[in-house]
Amino acid sequence: MTITFRNETFRDDFTFRNSLYNIRRFPFPFDRDEYMYSVNMEPHVRGKKDSVFENLIDVDEHYVAEMHDRALVLKEDPLRCQALPHMMAAQWDTLELLMEHQAQDYPEHFTLTKNGDRWRWINRPMGIDDTFTFGDPSTLPYPPMEYITRQAQGDFCIVDQRDNNLWMDAGMVTTQADWSLDFDIGMNFMEWHGPVPLAHQIGVFDRALKFLLNLQQGKPTRRLNWTMTVNPRLDTSPENYHKWGPDRTTVTPENVGEKMHLRVELQSLWRLPRSNAILFVIRCYLISFNELVTVPKWGRRLPRVLKSLPPEIVDYKGLSRNRPIMLDWLAKYDDGAPTSAGIFPD
């Protein structure tokens, strides 16, 4: 299928919108009417056609605009992309994985041709046609991780495995929900999750770490995570919090449907073959409340979930200020009818 890429922005005039097709395929993260942290991991295998699980590296109508936004972020702050020196093999692993998946699942848009170590990569939506030597960084215009993640949607962390722990040793992070790669780079799994409330005490991170240390090549795993963002802004970094923070005071009962966005991360984790590192893909999807309530099941469920959240999670996700406005506005979409199990529209 040929994707029609939208010309839109994630800043200033915020022209980002989802097409009707894209709304239906949104990864709504709540499979029931309440929410609590859990090790909600499942095998990352191909799912329903016309869902974000159809392909394991999903490319959608926002691809070109997201890549443009990433380039703007990097121009302003190059520290959003960093790799510690021992991560070069893992960088090549990442380049290979992303190129192979994008070329295989979207042949109209991407082509990868290998002739021994001489590779040719064609990215038609971005007008790129490069030939390079796999394993030789001097043959690419950027280091391999930066090169390919300037051409792939989502944030990317490459996590090294040693001493029975995982270490955040490389990443391209420009669409994050308020965490800083520059601050967290070099930390282990427990350290970089340090600020998350409640989850440590209920053992979520111990179990998740144990699970990930045993992740096998060819058997990626995934989970959904979520928060809310005012305006369809991809770059909600702590670095720029003083710039986007004031957005939170602009929400009113009249504009909440348009301004408030559910922000969902489809996180997938992949064991890499040469380095034995893990590629952690954090793919961000945005949907405005107006768009979301066009699916009746989601319109019923979201207010129920929002109502049942523990106060620590409300605070950590930055929802305190606008939760009453959201609940008031959403109330009219909950007629009290039961909702079906699972995340997909009825």
Place this chain on the structure above:
Amino acid sequence: MLVAGIKSRPEYKGLDVDPHAKRHLFALEGEGAAALIDQVGIKGKEFLSKSEILYLPAGSAPKDYGTSLSALGPDSFWQAPTLQPLLFRFRACLDLARMGTRLYIAGTEGFIGQIMQVAMEYGIDYNSIHTEHRGSTARRVQCVHCKGITDNVTTSPFACTHCGLPLLVRDHYSRRLGAFQGVNIDAEEPGTAPAPEEMFP
């Protein structure tokens, strides 16, 4: 006492002189001198003949720990006027260090963090370094916005000494930077920052 339960902060387990080390290198600041003096009380004086001590009096200068440390008769004692020359000298020590050298750091958290940064640059595994917190609980904080570091922060919020934004000190520590994270506290409504509160005396 430092507050417990910050997952990203290193554990400062205390100096425990290693009887098997061929050489002991101590980097001490302020009240950290007392950590070594206490070790002599517990372990005896024998290890001192294989010890090199770098000392920065900092806020404890009136107590003149330098004289006490020097009187212990270590193989080498050197006192620094400020942190910068101490770091310079410390690098020289590491350049010359041999297999079997054990590193010990005691003092405020900001001092420990900055010495550890240099040690890690030299490839020393941070788990092998003995550390002990002594003295003020003041924090070294990096502003997540301008990336400037402010030393000896005792309040939260505090004004970043570089960009001026009022920063909340998060309980999140980076060993690589040797600093806690500071995040603008009134980003949503500029000008509404609460008054600074003494949190880290």
